[in-house]
Amino acid sequence: MTRLAFDDYLRHLRADSTRLRTVLAGCDPEARVPGCPDWTAANLLGHHGGVLQFWADIVEQRPAGPDDDWTEPEKPASYDDLLAYHEEQEARLVAALAAADPAEEAWTWSSEQTVGFTFRRQAHEALIHRLDAEQTAGEVTPLDPVLATDGVEEALAVMFGGGPTWGTFTGYGRHVRVDVADTGASIWVELGRFTGTDPESGKVYDEDDIAAVADPGSEPDAVLVGPAADLDAWLWRRGGDDRLEVSGDRTTYDAFRRVVNQAIE
Structure with missing residues (x-):
């Protein structure tokens, strides 16, 4: 298990959100964000x-979800006001989570409908966008390896898998094991296919997919090894694969790589 205590998620959410804002405060508002080339520093600050703000609203009004007619609020126009807005919304979300029981029911876009989902998801959201801010400013600092290890599992099990x-996931019986070199964790992934029809849009899906699974008790078809920070950044397309090692069946690995070689929001 890679999960952290909820107090630790909250600590990381606060620290990484503050670091993001501190770095961007000294950055050119028009500087480009390497991990999101269409964004400027101002876009990144406003986005996060x-x-x-959105998740502070959700936790505060739990268990109700967003209104059917919800639209994204207008952001402040000036960079200084954006910095103040970000600080205010960070304080709101941290306070709302600190006052909540992680087991309480709350809306999320996931099948997990608890406040605990927001603790974890927003800690990782802050971590990756903090990395965006540091890459934009050229001031990259190490990612916490324990949080990044959990980020690898979350990316594979929740964001991609x-x-x-x-819909229905049908496994092919081919497995990739992702070994986190610096923390000793291993995450197993099965390749398969996702099929189904979105009841809202009517769009039909029939595409290659992955699912995080328990150790199947057999040898993996392929193994991916690397430090936690490099694996997490790579999965989020914020870093290259120069410190990652691949062994085993290359066809299986290439199929896995195609599934995860796409932007996740």
């Missing part, structure tokens, strides 16, 4: 501030 309940 908006994320903090967490298919909606209206």
